[in-house]
Amino acid sequence: MSRSSRPRSPWQKSRALSLALAFGACGGEPPPPAAACPEAPAAEEVAAESALPSPPDYDAIPEGPFGDAVRRGERIFRDTQTYAADYVGTAHNCDNCHLDGGRRPSSAPMWAAWGMYPDYRKKNDRINSMEDRLRGCFVYSMNASASKAGVAPPPGDPVLQDLQAYMRWMAAEVPVGHELPGRGYPALDRPEPAPSASAGALVYEAKCALCHGDDGQGGALKGGEMLFPPLWGENAYNWGAGMHRLNTAAGFIQANMPLGKGGSLSDREAWDVAAYINSQERPQDPRQEGTVADADVAFHDHDCMYGDSPADGGATLGVGTGQSAE
Numbered sequence: 001m002s003r004s005s006r007p008r009s010p011w012q013k014s015r016a017l018s019l020a021l022a023f024g025a026c027g028g029e030p031p032p033p034a035a036a037c038p039e040a041p042a043a044e045e046v047a048a049e050s051a052l053p054s055p056p057d058y059d060a061i062p063e064g065p066f067g068d069a070v071r072r073g074e075r076i077f078r079d080t081q082t083y084a085a086d087y088v089g090t091a092h093n094c095d096n097c098h099l100d101g102g103r104r105p106s107s108a109p110m111w112a113a114w115g116m117y118p119d120y121r122k123k124n125d126r127i128n129s130m131e132d133r134l135r136g137c138f139v140y141s142m143n144a145s146a147s148k149a150g151v152a153p154p155p156g157d158p159v160l161q162d163l164q165a166y167m168r169w170m171a172a173e174v175p176v177g178h179e180l181p182g183r184g185y186p187a188l189d190r191p192e193p194a195p196s197a198s199a200g201a202l203v204y205e206a207k208c209a210l211c212h213g214d215d216g217q218g219g220a221l222k223g224g225e226m227l228f229p230p231l232w233g234e235n236a237y238n239w240g241a242g243m244h245r246l247n248t249a250a251g252f253i254q255a256n257m258p259l260g261k262g263g264s265l266s267d268r269e270a271w272d273v274a275a276y277i278n279s280q281e282r283p284q285d286p287r288q289e290g291t292v293a294d295a296d297v298a299f300h301d302h303d304c305m306y307g308d309s310p311a312d313g314g315a316t317l318g319v320g321t322g323q324s325a326e
């Protein structure tokens with residue numbers, strides 16, 4: 001696949017540089033493992049190959065107040081750790097799960113989401129505005145209850161305003177109210193026999209640990225910037241996040257991981273490794289009021305391992321990190 005000659009945002013450039021530095025500039029000494037230097041193809045490359053809508057070039061961001069808001073929104077999206085620090089309780093940025101600044105098809109891109117709200121969500125059984133949806137990713141995927149503010153940005157907050165300006169700009173050419181190809185994460189058929197966390201452990205060790213760490217805690221550059229997000233443990237997405245569902249994680253992983261080699265895992269491997277990651281402890285489901293068993297009944301009627309008892313006799317899954325077993 002040829003590299004795009006389209007202009008890239010300064011954030012994409014600095015990210016590529018960080019990755020290169022982390023791996024001794026890809027080709028330096030000692031040579032990095034083969035998997036270590038890739039960069040996911042840019043959204044417009046994927047779009048060009050598949051006739052999907054292509055988000056606009058960054059140099060098309062207009063001057064003036066709207067353009068300023070779009071630029072701030074992009075900054076928040078790509079470096080949430082810095083620009084919405086008060087509301088982030090994990091080691092994540094939005095674009096860790098919505099790749100390429102929320103532009104990449106099959107990684108729940110923002111241009112495909114924009115025209116689909118307000119919409120009903122089973123998760124909270126009501127119509128959700130885009131603000132509600134964004135706040136949801138703060139509460140669960142970014143575990144806002146462990147952040148400095150202890151909550152998601154309140155409705156009307158400039159963080160939510162700027163993120164929406166960025167999305168609005170990105171979706172300018174996209175028809176509203178139509179489910180677009182590339183929206184969300186791909187749906188994979190559930191394999192028979194059922195996904196196996198123990199088989200997934202082997203996939204993890206061979207294909208993921210290099211970047212996400214043997215213990216799933218991710219990895220930082222010397223300066224402290226988190227380059228490889230944690231997949232479990234106290235800095236990871238919590239038990240209420242979409243990514244804890246095996247089907248969601250399997251779809252994301254198959255399409256996007258290992259980074260730069262999306263599509264290389266078999267569906268089976270993706271399901272197994274999704275089961276492995278999601279059978280590890282992580283921060284508690286913020287909706288839990290009584291026991292894990294209560295929350296399991298109330299909120300986890302989907303494909304996940306919440307409330308399961310691990311085969312090795314360990315604590316029930318869902319207890320959370322930093323909480324004592326009940």
Ligand code: HEC
Nearest residue numbers: 035036095096207208211227228229230231257258259273
């Ligand atoms: C070459 C390094 C690399 C490898 C190998 C890799 N990842 Fe990732 N992974 C990343 C990076 C970097 C991100 C964040 C994406 C971004 O910001 O562009 C990420 C994001 C993720 C996410 C979403 C973010 C989160 O914290 O939940 C999951 C899940 C994930 N990877 C799982 C896997 C699995 C499973 C494998 C093995 C099959 C794997 N990754 C292999 C680098 C890697």
Ligand code: HEC
Nearest residue numbers: 092093094097108112113134137141184185237242243248
């Ligand atoms: C740990 C991974 C993760 C992180 C970090 C994350 N999200 Fe999400 N996001 C998801 C998942 C999973 C979904 C549901 C995708 C699906 O099921 O199709 C989602 C869905 C969304 C949607 C709706 C997409 C659609 O098509 O309806 C929006 C909008 C969104 N996220 C915005 C954000 C923003 C903004 C941030 C940063 C504040 C963020 N997300 C951080 C995982 C994450």
